[in-house]
Structures are given as structure tokens and as C-alpha cells.
Amino acid sequence: MNMPKNDKQNLAMVTCTAPVNIAVIKYWGKRDEDLILPINSSLSVTLHQDQLRTITTAACSRSFQQDRIWLNGKEEDISNPRLQSCLQEIRRFARKRRNTGDSTSDVSCVSHKVHICSVNNFPTAAGLASSASGYACLVYTLSQLFGVESEQLSAVARQGSGSACRSLYGGFVQWKLGQRSDGKDSLAEQVECESYWPELRILILVVSAEQKSVGSTSGMHTSVETSKLLKYRADVVVPTRMEEMIRVIRQRDFPAFGELTMKDSNQFHAICLDTYPPIFYLNNISHQIISLVHRYNQYYGETRVAYTFDAGPNAVIYTLPDHLPEFVQLVCHFFPPDVSGEEFVRGLPVRSANLSEELKRDINMDPMPKGIRYIISTEAGPGPCVVKDPNHHLLGADGLPKKSAISDEP
Numbered sequence: 001m002n003m004p005k006n007d008k009q010n011l012a013m014v015t016c017t018a019p020v021n022i023a024v025i026k027y028w029g030k031r032d033e034d035l036i037l038p039i040n041s042s043l044s045v046t047l048h049q050d051q052l053r054t055i056t057t058a059a060c061s062r063s064f065q066q067d068r069i070w071l072n073g074k075e076e077d078i079s080n081p082r083l084q085s086c087l088q089e090i091r092r093f094a095r096k097r098r099n100t101g102d103s104t105s106d107v108s109c110v111s112h113k114v115h116i117c118s119v120n121n122f123p124t125a126a127g128l129a130s131s132a133s134g135y136a137c138l139v140y141t142l143s144q145l146f147g148v149e150s151e152q153l154s155a156v157a158r159q160g161s162g163s164a165c166r167s168l169y170g171g172f173v174q175w176k177l178g179q180r181s182d183g184k185d186s187l188a189e190q191v192e193c194e195s196y197w198p199e200l201r202i203l204i205l206v207v208s209a210e211q212k213s214v215g216s217t218s219g220m221h222t223s224v225e226t227s228k229l230l231k232y233r234a235d236v237v238v239p240t241r242m243e244e245m246i247r248v249i250r251q252r253d254f255p256a257f258g259e260l261t262m263k264d265s266n267q268f269h270a271i272c273l274d275t276y277p278p279i280f281y282l283n284n285i286s287h288q289i290i291s292l293v294h295r296y297n298q299y300y301g302e303t304r305v306a307y308t309f310d311a312g313p314n315a316v317i318y319t320l321p322d323h324l325p326e327f328v329q330l331v332c333h334f335f336p337p338d339v340s341g342e343e344f345v346r347g348l349p350v351r352s353a354n355l356s357e358e359l360k361r362d363i364n365m366d367p368m369p370k371g372i373r374y375i376i377s378t379e380a381g382p383g384p385c386v387v388k389d390p391n392h393h394l395l396g397a398d399g400l401p402k403k404s405a406i407s408d409e410p
């Protein structure tokens with residue numbers, strides 16, 4: 001691979017994007033906190049980068065004095081241990097390639113300092129986890145800069161944030177917990193690519209929340225220390241659920257996929273309640289969304305819509321195109337949006353639908369105005385991509401962030 005290089009400055013620069021992923025079998029608990037090794041395997045769907053992505057530029061130059069990083073327009077401390085783990089690991093991989101002589105790229109780069117600049121195209125304030133796409137993008141971009149191609153790349157991203165390893169692939173991705181104490185076999189692997197189940201639709205319901213939730217790192221630490229249910233889940237429940245989940249995805253069996261997804265989300269939140277002191281990620285609106293989904297499915301006598309929740313109150317909904325317009329209309333009816341004019345449904349267009357009086361009556365819920373701030377409509381998407389057009393670099397020829405690199409919000 002040929003690195004884009006400005007000879008005068010001896011500057012090599014690469015820009016890449018990486019996706020967000022949402023687990024349908026949740027990762028919760030580490031057996032090794034330094035290497036970020038999980039106590040159970042997990043499985044996720046990679047979301048499309050047209051709606052949610054991180055974009056990162058990394059540059060190296062002989063003239064750089066130190067490693068530096070800018071996140072969403074602000075310079076951050078690069079001594080952060082997780083950032084350091086990723087940087088050290090990727091440089092180790094690059095040096096190994098240089099020593100074995102099988103690198104085709106500019107190998108001198110690895111001994112230079114790097115400048116990294118990264119932005120998300122979604123607001124951090126929305127409470128959507130950005131660490132997965134952020135670390136996946138960092139590791140992928142550095143691997144491109146240093147010419148590293150490795151099956152082990154997900155093990156590097158994992159050391160930034162566990163769930164980040166799954167963002168290195170598109171479609172349906174499993175993170176196998178592995179057996180080794182050095183973590184070399186704790187890797188992400190694609191189960192099926194993004195085009196395998198093209199009908200699958202995804203909605204993110206961004207819920208209005210007053211307080212910040214407990215972070216997943218400290219939350220899962222307390223769960224491992226105090227929850228007996230967590231051990232049972234890891235030893236007994238997840239191994240069979242992983243097999244079942246892979247099977248139902250391969251069969252594109254939505255009702256089975258939806259039911260398993262909801263049960264696994266519920267078990268994760270049950271473990272949060274079993275944690276001492278308990279952790280509450282779901283709020284009143286989240287509970288109302290859960291009721292709405294179950295009542296809707298009950299009305300039709302089949303699982304047409306499924307929810308899952310991570311370490312916060314936002315819901316992620318999986319459904320199929322036939323049911324999407326009606327369900328979105330139902331959400332608008334029971335969570336009437338703020339009329340101030342901000343777009344309520346963003347992302348992929350959703351057709352409008354008529355709600356029958358019978359359905360509304362049967363759901364029998366009191367509307368909760370402004371409970372949901374907005375909806376992002378999306379689908380499954382590909383893994384990280386290289387951005388070829390140099391106009392999209394977030395760093396200028398001086399190696400410093402461009403004025404436009406504050407945010408990539410649409």
C-alpha cells in the first residue's frame with residue numbers, strides 16, 4: 001500500500017471511518033480488567049455508517065514532537081491508559097512486520113510521533129455509546145497508517161473498549177471470549193455480512209434523560225464483584241444463547257431473533273438490579289417503550305418488533321420493513337414529540353402509516369409527551385472504511401486539526 005505522503009513535510013496521513021454496534025447478546029463483566037477479557041461471549045449488529053460513525057485522521061511525521069489526540073474538537077490527554085494500550089500494541093504489530101520485512105508500506109512511520117483527530121457524526125450528548133466506534137476507528141486508522149494487516153486487530157481495539165472489537169466488522173459479529181490468559185484468542189469474528197439480512201431495520205429511540213448513568217466499565221466491575229446471577233449467566237445461559245442467536249440470524253427468523261434479543265437485554269438489566277448497590281439504567285420512558293413493544297406484539301400475536309437497551313435509557317428497536325411505518329407512528333402517538341420543529345425521525349426515510357383506533361385502544365397507554373427526543377432510523381452496515389478523498393482529512397498539512405474538525409454532525 002502506498003501512503004499518501006507530503007515529501008516536503010515528510011508527513012503521512014490516513015483517514016478512516018468506523019461504525020457503532022449494538023449487542024443482541026450482551027457483554028457484561030471482565031475476567032481481566034487490564035487486557036479487557038470478557039467473562040462471556042457476545043454478539044452484535046453493526047449499524048450503518050451513513051447514520052452513525054466516527055471519522056478519524058492519523059498522521060505521522062519526523063517533525064512531530066509528541067503523540068497528540070483531539071476528540072470532537074478538543075485536545076485530550078494521550079496518556080490515558082486505554083489509548084496507550086492501543087498505541088503501543090499497534091506499534092508492536094507494525095515493528096513485527098517491519099522486522100519480518102513483509103510490510104509494503106512506509107515503515108519509517110512507526111518510529112515517528114502521531115497526531116490523531118477524531119469526530120463523531122452523532123451528538124455525544126445523545127448518550128449513544130461512542131467508545132466502540134471511537135476505538136475501532138482509532139485502531140483501524142493506525143493500522144492503515146502503519147501498513148498493519150492482521151486478524152488480531154480486534155484484540156487491539158478490545159484493549160481500548162471491549163465492545164469496540166466488534167466494530168471492526170460489518171453485519172453480524174461475535175466476540176468469542178477465548179480461553180488464553182494473554183487474550184490472543186479473545187477476538188471478534190464476522191458471523192454474516194451486512195447484506196445477509198437486508199430486510200432488518202433498526203431504530204434508535206433517543207430518550208430524554210435527566211441524569212448521567214453509571215459508566216459501563218465501573219458498572220460491570222461492581223456486577224462481577226457482587227452479582228451471583230452474573231456467574232450463572234456467563235456459565236450457563238450465554239453459551240447456549242450464542243449458538244441459538246447465530247442459528248436464528250442464519251435462518252433470518254425474525255420472531256426468534258427478536259424474542260432472544262429482548263430476553264438477553266432483560267437479563268442484562270436483571271443483573272444490574274442484582275448488583276449491589278443496584279444499577280438502574282432504564283428509566284420510566286424505557287419501561288413504557290418495553291410495554292409498548294410487548295403490547296404491539298401481543299396485539300398481532302407474533303414478535304414483530306424487539307427492543308434492546310445498553311448502559312443507558314435509550315432503546316434500540318429491531319423490526320422488519322412491513323411493520324416499521326406502523327410502529328414509528330405508534331411511537332409518535334404515545335410519545336408525542338416536541339413541536340418546536342426539530343426533525344423527529346432522522347436517518348433512513350420511514351413511510352407514514354395510519355393507526356387503527358382498535359390498535360390504539362388495545363395498547364391502552366397514557367401518552368408521554370416529549371419522552372423521546374428523536375428517532376434515528378437505520379439498518380445494518382459495513383465495517384471500517386478508508387476515506388480516499390484528501391479533502392476529508394481532519395488534520396491539515398501542518399498536522400494540526402482543521403477548523404472544520406470540531407464535529408461531523410450533519
Ligand code: DP6
Nearest residue numbers: 023026027161162163216217310311
Ligand atoms: C452494555 O465496551 O463500553 O454496551 O470494555 O469497559 O469499555 P469497557 O465496556 P464497554 O461495555 C459495553 C456494555 C454494553 C453491552 C455490549 O455492548 O455488549
